[in-house]
Amino acid sequence: MLREFNWYHKFVSHKASNKSVYFVAIAFFTAFAVRAVPELLMGSYISGFDQLGYYVPIVHNWIEQGANFWNITASAPLLYALLVLTTKVGMSLVETLKLLAPLLHGALAASIYIYAYKSLNWSCKKSLFVALCSTLYFIGLRASWDMLRVQLGLIFIFVALIFLSLDDFKSRFFTFASILLVVISNQYTAVIILSIILFRILKHVINKERRQVIILTIITIPSVILFALSMYANFIVSPNFLSKQINFPGVTENTWFGLFGFSSYLDLILDTGLFVIFSYAFLFPLIIVGIRKLKNFEMGSWVSLGFVAAFSPFFFSISRYRWILLLIYPLSFYFVEGVSKIKNSSHKNYLKILGLILTIMSVSFVVLPAESSFPYYGLFPYYVPTSMLQNTVPLSDCPNLENALNWLNEYVDTNSCVITHTAFYGWEKLCLKETIPIKSYGYGIPEDLALTLSQEGFTHIFLIWWVNGSGLHGQKTVSGEFMEVYQSHKMVVYEYCPRLVA
Numbered sequence: 001m002l003r004e005f006n007w008y009h010k011f012v013s014h015k016a017s018n019k020s021v022y023f024v025a026i027a028f029f030t031a032f033a034v035r036a037v038p039e040l041l042m043g044s045y046i047s048g049f050d051q052l053g054y055y056v057p058i059v060h061n062w063i064e065q066g067a068n069f070w071n072i073t074a075s076a077p078l079l080y081a082l083l084v085l086t087t088k089v090g091m092s093l094v095e096t097l098k099l100l101a102p103l104l105h106g107a108l109a110a111s112i113y114i115y116a117y118k119s120l121n122w123s124c125k126k127s128l129f130v131a132l133c134s135t136l137y138f139i140g141l142r143a144s145w146d147m148l149r150v151q152l153g154l155i156f157i158f159v160a161l162i163f164l165s166l167d168d169f170k171s172r173f174f175t176f177a178s179i180l181l182v183v184i185s186n187q188y189t190a191v192i193i194l195s196i197i198l199f200r201i202l203k204h205v206i207n208k209e210r211r212q213v214i215i216l217t218i219i220t221i222p223s224v225i226l227f228a229l230s231m232y233a234n235f236i237v238s239p240n241f242l243s244k245q246i247n248f249p250g251v252t253e254n255t256w257f258g259l260f261g262f263s264s265y266l267d268l269i270l271d272t273g274l275f276v277i278f279s280y281a282f283l284f285p286l287i288i289v290g291i292r293k294l295k296n297f298e299m300g301s302w303v304s305l306g307f308v309a310a311f312s313p314f315f316f317s318i319s320r321y322r323w324i325l326l327l328i329y330p331l332s333f334y335f336v337e338g339v340s341k342i343k344n345s346s347h348k349n350y351l352k353i354l355g356l357i358l359t360i361m362s363v364s365f366v367v368l369p370a371e372s373s374f375p376y377y378g379l380f381p382y383y384v385p386t387s388m389l390q391n392t393v394p395l396s397d398c399p400n401l402e403n404a405l406n407w408l409n410e411y412v413d414t415n416s417c418v419i420t421h422t423a424f425y426g427w428e429k430l431c432l433k434e435t436i437p438i439k440s441y442g443y444g445i446p447e448d449l450a451l452t453l454s455q456e457g458f459t460h461i462f463l464i465w466w467v468n469g470s471g472l473h474g475q476k477t478v479s480g481e482f483m484e485v486y487q488s489h490k491m492v493v494y495e496y497c498p499r500l501v502a
Contacts, residue, residue, distance in 0.1 A: 046097050076185055111159055164200075188323070409433055
């Protein structure tokens with residue numbers, strides 16, 4: 001009788017395991033397919049700002065010029081190293097990035113599913129629901145649009161949390177390795193996982209669980225040291241690391257909070273609070289229901305950290321909005337718990353209407369072009385693009401930008417150079433001849449760089465921007481010191497000509 005019971009138990013466990021693998025595959029391929037749609041609609045162009053604004057230039061610079069220890073350490077280099085490796089073996093960097101975005105999105109959905117199924121003991125359907133909610137809601141899709149390094153770190157966060165719930169030597173080793181991989185993937189995700197573990201250590205201290213304190217401390221110390229080294233490297237590479245910012249319209253720099261992108265703390269609170277409402281207004285009612293029911297230490301710690309970081313002027317101020325975007329992952333667990341709490345009640349119609357609204361928002365975000373996007377997405381253009389069908393420029397401008405770059409390749413001669421905004425840096429690294437010098441002014445003032453370069457002996461200094469009045473990234477027009485020399489629809493090549501200014 002006991003033997004029959006053991007056989008039946010193994011059969012049921014095996015059947016449940018096969019069922020779980022099936023649901024993992026659904027989570028992966030659904031998220032992969034949805035994220036692949038904008039890449040397909042973009043044709044030969046990449047979807048995502050950071051891919052062209054940062055990844056492409058950094059990879060090209062590492063390959064062409066090399067990178068020293070401090071630059072590598074400061075950058076959380078895992079994704080960059082993988083891209084350098086694939087490019088050096090002959091793969092197209094553009095094609096790699098176009099494939100990598102859906103792959104990471106699918107892998108993230110799968111890791112969330114496994115965490116919910118294994119660590120929270122949720123059912124297959126409930127685990128699948130949270131995996132898809134977190135990745136297909138428009139905030140999750142926005143994160144996948146260009147935060148590839150963050151997504152890589154998030155995958156390892158959920159892997160680390162899965163093994164963290166187990167208590168054997170092999171699991172501790174995988175926890176240790178996963179945390180290290182989080183740290184070398186991205187600084188934001190490093191702060192998240194190290195904070196969660198710190199909170200767990202404090203909890204064990206309070207409960208006088210000395211053994212767990214020692215184990216977690218030993219597992220985490222190497223990652224803490226590596227993270228501290230990464231932060232120190234940022235100061236070596238860029239001494240003004242803390243005061244870096246994107247100059248938002250209306251921000252004054254003569255106040256302390258101006259260093260962090262806001263003219264006052266009240267300005268910070270209002271902007272951040274409104275963006276939180278914009279991001280999660282549709283989910284909040286059920287999140288509140290879920291918070292009352294779900295008691296999960298890791299997700300609670302993550303949410304607490306996210307809100308503290310978002311409303312504090314000290315946490316990675318240049319991209320504060322990213323802390324709010326990253327809340328979609330823990331908040332999705334509370335949202336799904338809230339749905340499960342009321343799904344069998346009289347609120348079925350509410351759930352159907354909410355599901356329809358969320359579906360329309362996600363589909364429109366993925367398939368509509370920037371020019372005819374869902375109006376809701378225009379409320380915070382600096383934080384959320386109006387559509388996924390764009391990179392540093394809308395899809396409709398991509399062919400015209402290529403025309404402008406081809407013109408430069410044909411007409412730029414010796415003693416000439418191209419100055420570039422961050423938005424066009426990757427484009428120019430991909431499309432311009434290697435003999436054409438490219439000088440980036442980031443988000444600064446192009447006239448200042450142009451003046452310096454003219455004093456260094458460059459006789460022709462070119463700049464690509466939009467037609468005056470239609471520019472993006474907070475710069476509608478180009479200074480009168482630049483003269484138009486070529487135009488392809490909205491995209492214009494300008495030449496620095498200060499002598500023409502009265």
